[in-house]
Amino acid sequence: MPQMVLDDDDGVIAMLRESVAAFAEGRPGPQTVRSIRTAESDMDKAQWQEMAEAGWLGLMLPEALGGAGLGIREQAVISEALGRALVTAPMATASVLASALIAGSQDSEERSRLAANLVSGSSIIATAITDDIEASKLIARAADGAIYLDGRREFVEAAHAAVDFLVLARLGDEDLLLSVPAGSQGLQLIDRPGVDGATISSLIFTGCRLDMSRILARGDLGGLVEKAIDLARLALAAELSGIASKAFEMASDYTKERVQFGKPIASFQVIQHRLVDLWTEAEFAGSAVVNAIERLGEGDEKAARLAILAAKARASDAAFLIGRRAIHLYGAMGFTDECDIGLYLKRAVNLGAMFGQAEKLRRQFVSLERAA
Template sequence: MPLISLDDDDNTLGMLRESANALAERIDGAQVMRSRRAGKSDLDRSVWTAMAEAGWLGLLLPEELGGLQLGSRELVVLCESLGRGLLTEPYVQLAVFSGALLMGADHGANTSALAGGLVDGSRIVTTLWQTERGARAELKATEKDGEVLLNGCAGLVSAAQSASDYLVLAQSDGDSVLVHLPADTGGIGVSLRASVDDAQLGSVDLDGCSVPSGNVLARGHKVETALVRAIETNRLAIAAELAGIASKALEATVDYTRERIQFGKPIASFQAIQHRLVDMWSDAEFACSAVTDATEKLGEPDSAAASQAVLAAKARAGDAAIGITRRAIQLHGAMGFTDECDIGLYMKRAINLNATLGQPEELRLQYLATERAA
């Protein structure tokens, strides 16, 4: 079956993949997803703790911040396995995105404490920076007399209710600032809504939230640089997870069509079914190849080419995951539409991830704009 293939001379990636697969076998991702939906929870603490114990939450963070200081190759392999195992905790949004912002912040005591808590799972650190439509939120920071007052509303917030800490991307006198906001600060209002895959996304209102000026972790160009890096890293990670979903959905469908008997034969023996499976296989292969290409380009000096490759990878993987899971549901027949059948959960997860940080059409337009500007 299709798999993201990267050079692995010392078998580091192989061991990481085995570790992720072992956790996926231990934890029934589909059942956790259903349980979280029933309880209207935005995070399963037991799964999150298992991820922390495996060292995944600090995968990219430097050693001075308590992380493993690994790279995009390891991240891609891990996220592909998360997609295959349907482990749907907001790993990318919390560990990867927040971690990337902390990497770009000033490495003081506050940053170190946040990073340490993120790595060991004792702190749930999420970011306030988008509107409900995915645009940059207009969050205001007013600095006066050693305090920072935060006002505004942010949407699409992962683990908004479970969060112990928020990282707020705000504007202060026309300058970007990254501010640490403890979740128990007065003036914070949180509301939740279910996304298509039943993940609970939050809307967070800040009404005069006051924190010490020492909670400003970074300013100006440093903030914007960290945000660009966080978005690019997250897109690559999501592309890998989508590729994993596509490959697993294909694998499950191949197995099902071999077992389903019609007219005395497995339906996989019918030529029309075989043609569909081949189309699904080629889509999954192209998705994995696009993610592999983006990962390899990130290790090269041409940053513009790497950024374009990441855009292409997420667009390709998103289209593949949506297309494959839709056809997989059809090939599963009537049971494919039931909640008891896991294949529908893969499709819901693919829809959610596909919309995160840009739909394929948006990313292709961004790709063309970048190419023309070069």
């Protein structure tokens, strides 16, 4: 079985993988995906609450804020296992990215409230921020002791389920990180179906008024946001690696069942060659994620960023390629909605688009590598 290979002297890695597998048995991923689509919803709130009770949502928050105080190594293991199980909760955005932004914010009652709610799962914090940080900034103005926001943010996950949104804004010559209550006057949601049928939303801000207490951080926030996005990218890469691994296993198992000319197609050499190619892609994806985790631990920021860009690009390509070719191996059955392999491919498309498509990340890699 292709998967990330990490040192596990204390048994934590195995424990985390087992906990996600047990969770998925009670809530089969493909079944949940179909129920979310049928309900025209954006996520399963009950599933999110169970994940909070398992301690996964606050995994990367510091203990001082009520979190587990663990790192991206443990988060990547959970994300990989979620990908394998097709648990389509917004872990990378509403947990990893939100945790990093909250942890890096200034100490305040609002910061403590958001952290407590994230850990408990009592409210969902959606992030309206993309890898294009400048384009993510809303226009802010201060008047009458309040902040007013104007602008638009696209492709926001879990917008309808959210109680709060984290947004960036530009006020004069400084950046602001703000929490916006869902249902605020001047905030409008426009929905559209995603690739997998779940709802994604656009947020439109028109003179949306916020109290000053909603400012979480201000000043030059580029470094904070870039590091938070890198962690979210790595979590996405791990999830995509899990999708790639499971899609390969599903395809391999099916070729042993599908019979042509009186034999399982797995006995045909051309099929064996294709399966070897897919296995290699899945293994390389997992190795790229492990490399990025190790580079992060070494403290070299440039090397770590390069490794994260490479891991997200590699895992995105692997999950998409394996999903597409697995459908071919399934034959006509693979194109039906009842066949789970198609759901894995759609999830790979969704995650591959978050925080930069593979081709865009490769261009960023080359540009950063060549920079002095």
